[in-house]
Amino acid sequence: MKSRRSAEFAAIAVAAALLLGVTVSGASAQPAPTPSDPPPAAAAEPPPSGRDAAQRGIAGQTIDRVRQAAKTAGDVLTRVPCLAPKGGGKSMGSLPHVARKLIAGQPVVIVAFGSSSTQGYGSSSPAHNYPNRLAERLRRHYPGADISVINSGKGGEDAPEMMARLKATVLDAKPDLVIWQVGTNAILRNLDPTETGRLVEEGIAAIQAAGSDVVLVDPQYAPRVNERAESAGKMIAALGRLAELRRVAIFPRFQVMKEWHERQALPFEDFVIDDGLHMNDWGYACFAQLLADDIVRSVGQIKLGVTVPADVRAYRPM
Structure with a gap:
């Protein structure tokens, strides 16, 4: 259960960073790393274990859900633009x-x-x-x-x-x-x-x-x-x-x-x-x-x- 939760958490963090352009700030304030390209087919890597494959499957599903949620949220204002009211008025003032x-x-x-x-x-x-x-x-x-x-x-x-x-x-x-x-x-x-x-x-x-x-x-x-x-x-x-x-x-x-x-x-x-x-x-x-x-x-x-x-x-x- 802990491995499954970890995979979901990691997938959400990566997907959010890619889709929303939000950087994750650390102690050194460095930008979030971008995922590397997948290895070529001929790369000599051991086949994933059953548990690793399951985690990757969960991660992939989570990324797909985040992508769909971001797309849906972005589409809300495309059918009708959100325009600021015309004319002036008093300022909100300071917060x-x-x-x-x-x-x-x-x-x-x-x-x-x-x-x-x-x-x-x-x-x-x-x-x-x-x-x-x-x-x-x-x-x-x-x-x-x-x-x-x-x-x-x-x-x-x-x-x-x-x-x-x-x-x-x-x-x-x-x-x-x-x-x-x-x-x-x-x-x-x-x-x-x-x-x-x-x-x-x-x-x-x-x-x-x-x-x-x-x-x-x-x-x-x-x-x-x-x-x-x-x-x-x-x-x-x-x-x-x-x-x-x-x-x-x-x-x-x-x-x-x-x-x-x-x-x-x-x-x-x-x-x-x-x-x-x-x-x-x-x-x-x-x-x-x-x-x-x-x-x-x-x-x-x-x-x-x-x-x-x-x-x-x-x-x-x-």
Whole structure:
């Protein structure tokens, strides 16, 4: 069993390095070695034992699976391009804790906190949920960095339930960044946006006190949310005011998805599954791409020595 696991692990590492262009950093920071060409047929090598042949067979199967997964992930955005929203807006501002860790070459921990659209309901596999796509894009941009994205999404929850598990599933992970998606289930349940705002503000204060950056993610633009347009408008406004008050970033998912539908003329079925609420693989991938690009841009401001005013946190992707 140990030999089989070792073969699978080795195959995955080699395949990931070849397919995704990610180098594996060691103590000497040398690039990962490339496999040599196979020996000629006449090479005098002893025939593989039965165990070696089985391990090679396992390794080959694992490489094929990794190749197929990478191809599938890459194909998601080819059918519809992921375009950044047009027009300007406020900058996300700085993400000082994340930037400081990246500059120092220290590991970065990100917690994606939320409900079913963080958990990944509607995606075809866990590889296609937004936290995993976000991790993939950030690691591609920072190939030498040790970046972990923890998926702490739980379907059906909103602020009351999330606050009950904030310490155990978020704070105890000691994150450098918390991406908090909240508000959709409150809209669907007709919960008071003022009370939701109060709970979220309490949570932000606890996250900031623990030394983490925060990005809020507001509700999605989807048919079932749009059926409660008045409640959705109040929730989005409340979260926007809260972001300005607490000086944290907010990713305006509602506005971004609305632009997909109205300005880019994408039908809902291109980014929302049949339940009229949750995103599909393309929706999660584009959301993750735009969010990752803004995180990279915000970190880059600090690396370049650009100081962004602390009160400039609510933003719209450029």
